[in-house]
Amino acid sequence: AQSVTQPDIHITVSEGASLELRCNYSYGATPYLFWYVQSPGQGLQLLLKYFSGDTLVQGIKGFEAEFKRSQSSFNLRKPSVHWSDAAEYFCAVGARGAGSSNTGKLIFGQGTTLQVKP
Amino acid sequence: GAGVSQTPSNKVTEKGKYVELRCDPISGHTALYWYRQSLGQGPEFLIYFQGTGAADDSGLPNDRFFAVRPEGSVSTLKIQRTERGDSAVYLCASSPLRGSPEQYFGPGTRLTVT
Numbered sequence: 001a002q003s004v005t006q007p008d009i010h011i012t013v014s015e016g017a018s019l020e021l022r023c024n025y026s027y028g029a030t031p032y033l034f035w036y037v038q039s040p041g042q043g044l045q046l047l048l049k050y051f052s053g054d055t056l057v058q059g060i061k062g063f064e065a066e067f068k069r070s071q072s073s074f075n076l077r078k079p080s081v082h083w084s085d086a087a088e089y090f091c092a093v094g095a096r097g098a099g100s101s102n103t104g105k106l107i108f109g110q111g112t113t114l115q116v117k118p
Numbered sequence: 119g120a121g122v123s124q125t126p127s128n129k130v131t132e133k134g135k136y137v138e139l140r141c142d143p144i145s146g147h148t149a150l151y152w153y154r155q156s157l158g159q160g161p162e163f164l165i166y167f168q169g170t171g172a173a174d175d176s177g178l179p180n181d182r183f184f185a186v187r188p189e190g191s192v193s194t195l196k197i198q199r200t201e202r203g204d205s206a207v208y209l210c211a212s213s214p215l216r217g218s219p220e221q222y223f224g225p226g227t228r229l230t231v232t
Contacts, residue, residue: 094219108160
C-alpha cells in the first residue's frame with residue numbers, strides 16, 4: 001500500500017541550529033515528492049517539490065530536501081532555523097503520469113511539529 | 119492573484135445536522151480536490167473533480183458525504199447527519215492541470231460537531 005512515514009512527531013531545536021525532518025515513503029514507483037508547511041490556523045504552503053533531475057531541491061524560506069531513491073527518503077533540511085519556522089511540516093507523495101487513471105491525489109504523512117527554542 | 123478560498127472558516131453544528139462547506143478555487147483551475155485533516159494527522163484525500171464531474175470519490179468515508187461542482191468552478195462538500203467523528207479541518211485544493219499533484223490549498227474549514 002502507498003504510504004508516507006514521518007518518524008518524528010515532534011522536534012525541538014534551538015534558534016540558529018540546523019534542522020532535518022525525515023520522510024520515508026512506500027510507493028510502487030518513484031512518485032512526485034512534496035514538503036508542505038502549516039502554521040496554526042493556516043492552510044498548507046508548498047515549501048518545495050521533486051519531480052525529476054537534481055536530487056537536491058531548493059525551496060522557499062531557505063529549505064532544501066534531498067531525494068534518495070535507494071532509501072525511499074525525501075528529508076527536509078535547513079542550515080539555520082528561525083523562530084518563525086515553528087510550525088507543522090508535512091511530507092506528501094503524488095502519482096506520476098498523465099493517464100486518465102491518475103487523479104493527482106496526494107498522500108500525506110502524519111506531520112512533524114517543529115518547536116524552536118530561543 | 120486570489121488564492122483558494124473556503125467558507126465558512128469555522129462551523130459548529132450539532133450531531134445529526136446537515137452542513138455545507140464551500141470552496142472557491144483559483145480562477146481557471148479545472149481540477150479541484152477535497153481533503154480532510156483530523157487532529158494530529160495529515161490531510162486525507164476525499165474527492166477529486168475534473169471540471170464538473172467527480173473523477174475520483176474513493177476517499178469519501180460513507181454515503182453521508184457528498185460533493186458537487188455544478189459549473190466546474192465552486193464546489194460544495196455536503197455532510198448529512200453529522201457525527202462527532204466528522205469533526206476535522208476540511209481542506210480544498212485546486213490545480214490548473216488535469217490529475218496534477220501540484221495543488222494549491224485553501225485555508226480550510228474547521229468543522230466541530232457537538
